[in-house]
Amino acid sequence: MAAGPDPSQTGPRSRNGGRSSARSTKLSRDVIVNAALNFLDREGWDALTINALANHLGTKGPSLYNHVHSLEDLRRTVRMRVIGDIIEMLNTVGQGRTRDDAVMVMAGAYRSYAHHHPGRYSAFTRMPFGDDDPEYTAATKDAAAPVIAVLASFGLEGEQAFYAALEFWSAMHGFVLLEMTGVMDDVDTDAVFSDMVLRLTAGLEHRR
Structure with missing residues (x-):
């Protein structure tokens, strides 16, 4: 099946070809969950970790713990x-x-x-x-x-x-x-x- 383009995967990319970070985005639970959804489609379920998502958002893992209790909490919410x-x-x-x-x-x-x-x-x-x-x-x-x-x-x-x-x-x-x-x-x-x-x-x- 020739699927059409996915709007959620057409965001800007950094100069080195990687995903652009969201350093200017203020973190919240909704922001983190939405980022996790987009991350899933790009990297897959098994790649979803707190540190990997934090890197995707341009921040550090501990910052996410202010909004999600654990990786299991994040995955369940997703x-x-x-x-x-x-x-x-x-x-x-x-x-x-x-x-x-x-x-x-x-x-x-x-x-x-x-x-x-x-x-x-x-x-x-x-x-x-x-x-x-x-x-x-x-x-x-x-x-x-x-x-x-x-x-x-x-x-x-x-x-x-x-x-x-x-x-x-x-x-x-x-x-x-x-x-x-x-x-x-x-x-x-x-x-x-x-x-x-x-x-x-x-x-x-x-x-x-």
């Missing part, structure tokens, strides 16, 4: 933010749409998000922190809400809708992973993706 952004995106593109039209548009938006924000997508699909974080567990379940809402237009509710939403996420995630790892470089991925989503919607007709 993941919660990503989940919220994905929910908002799916709700927005699905608004006023139903059935096949809604599913196709939401599937395309999900795929586009993964390609334009690979680091954030990696954060979204990482294993959860554990059962000791009920807020995060609830947020991950809420991510299925936009899809479940659309499934109501197929006459699916309750447990049927929940399982159908899981199938949708499984298909989207599997396709995106294969596409991003280059497995399908010699395939017309747009055509395959459209066909897959159409088959999913056709299957929804028979679940009632």
Whole structure:
């Protein structure tokens, strides 16, 4: 898939070719989280550390601890933010749409998000922190809400809708992973993706 340019990755660069620092930016929790999101897409989840992000912001690690408690606190906040952004995106593109039209548009938006924000997508699909974080567990379940809402237009509710939403996420995630790892470089991925989503919607007709 030939993804378009990502606006979040078009910022100025320093003379030596590296990323420009944000030395003039006053640090706050929101500033740090936003910087972490952009950092993720450039460097990846595993590269996100306090010191690496501080360097990205043009400051020192201890300065960040005035606003985030730890690396785990930062990563959890980032993941919660990503989940919220994905929910908002799916709700927005699905608004006023139903059935096949809604599913196709939401599937395309999900795929586009993964390609334009690979680091954030990696954060979204990482294993959860554990059962000791009920807020995060609830947020991950809420991510299925936009899809479940659309499934109501197929006459699916309750447990049927929940399982159908899981199938949708499984298909989207599997396709995106294969596409991003280059497995399908010699395939017309747009055509395959459209066909897959159409088959999913056709299957929804028979679940009632």
